[in-house]
Amino acid sequence: MTSIFGLTVEELFLYIVFYGFSALMIAGGLTVVLGRNLVHSAFALLATFFGVAVFYALLGAEFLAGAQVLIYVGGILILLLFGVMLTQRIYDMNLKTETFQVRPGLAVAGLVFLTLTFVAVRTPWKRLGFVVEGRSINDVPISNTAELGRLFLTDYVLPFEVASVLLLFALMGAAMLVRRRVDL
Amino acid sequence: MIPLEHYLIVSAALFSLGVLGILTRKNAVNVLMSIELILNAANINLVAFSRYSSVNLSGQVFAAFVIVIAAAEAAVALAIVLSLYRILKSVNLDRATALKG
Numbered sequence: 001m002t003s004i005f006g007l008t009v010e011e012l013f014l015y016i017v018f019y020g021f022s023a024l025m026i027a028g029g030l031t032v033v034l035g036r037n038l039v040h041s042a043f044a045l046l047a048t049f050f051g052v053a054v055f056y057a058l059l060g061a062e063f064l065a066g067a068q069v070l071i072y073v074g075g076i077l078i079l080l081l082f083g084v085m086l087t088q089r090i091y092d093m094n095l096k097t098e099t100f101q102v103r104p105g106l107a108v109a110g111l112v113f114l115t116l117t118f119v120a121v122r123t124p125w126k127r128l129g130f131v132v133e134g135r136s137i138n139d140v141p142i143s144n145t146a147e148l149g150r151l152f153l154t155d156y157v158l159p160f161e162v163a164s165v166l167l168l169f170a171l172m173g174a175a176m177l178v179r180r181r182v183d184l
Numbered sequence: 185m186i187p188l189e190h191y192l193i194v195s196a197a198l199f200s201l202g203v204l205g206i207l208t209r210k211n212a213v214n215v216l217m218s219i220e221l222i223l224n225a226a227n228i229n230l231v232a233f234s235r236y237s238s239v240n241l242s243g244q245v246f247a248a249f250v251i252v253i254a255a256a257e258a259a260v261a262l263a264i265v266l267s268l269y270r271i272l273k274s275v276n277l278d279r280a281t282a283l284k285g
């Protein structure tokens with residue numbers, strides 16, 4: 001077995017993909033939050049959504065990775081871009097956006113990050129049973145899409161139906177909200 | 185295998201970036217983008233825990249519901265932003281101070 005830095009080639013590849021896409025996601029997130037141009041922010045969000053899809057793939061959730069690309073990249077991001085285009089006067093290229101309360105915001109966000117990181121690092125996940133030793137990538141069923149579909153139609157059938165009704169009403173409500181008022 | 189903590193830290197970074205965006209941006213569409221960042225960060229946690237623990241696929245099921253609700257939320261929120269823009273001619277959140285248009 002060839003090994004580099006004490007890791008097998010597969011592990012090394014996994015680490016490179018993980019850290020590469022982590023960097024991409026955090027750079028995208030920074031651009032979304034700190035960028036001056038709204039369109040740039042929207043496209044940086046694209047990078048972040050793709051990074052999340054790659055994380056799902058790394059975690060063996062291939063159905064969610066596909067859904068992430070289809071729904072977030074293909075749906076929500078396009079919707080957000082429509083939002084940007086329809087609410088700015090695009091012809092004078094004034095797509096700038098303002099920030100306020102930067103210092104308190106940075107303090108709160110920094111505190112949130114430090115707290116979450118502290119909890120993530122210091123909690124003994126193994127002892128609490130959240131991490132089961134010896135689970136390798138081979139333990140995950142090759143296609144967990146079928147298992148996910150079975151769960152949706154058995155254990156989670158009520159939330160599944162409620163979610164579909166919610167989607168219907170949300171779309172009807174959205175169409176209601178933006179229609180032009182017509183006097184009948 | 186990549187330790188669970190690394191996923192949690194990346195997700196924490198995305199979450200705090202989303203919080204920062206909500207607190208500091210004035211543009212309503214930009215605040216929406218930050219909310220999507222937070223939802224994605226939570227989703228990474230759900231899928232990561234579902235992968236590393238013995239609790240099977242329930243984390244992935246919850247993540248799928250989060251994606252569905254994020255889609256509904258984005259549609260309704262953008263409808264609200266568009267009607268706000270029609271009334272105020274701006275999407276600056278500081279100017280949206282009245283409940284009735």
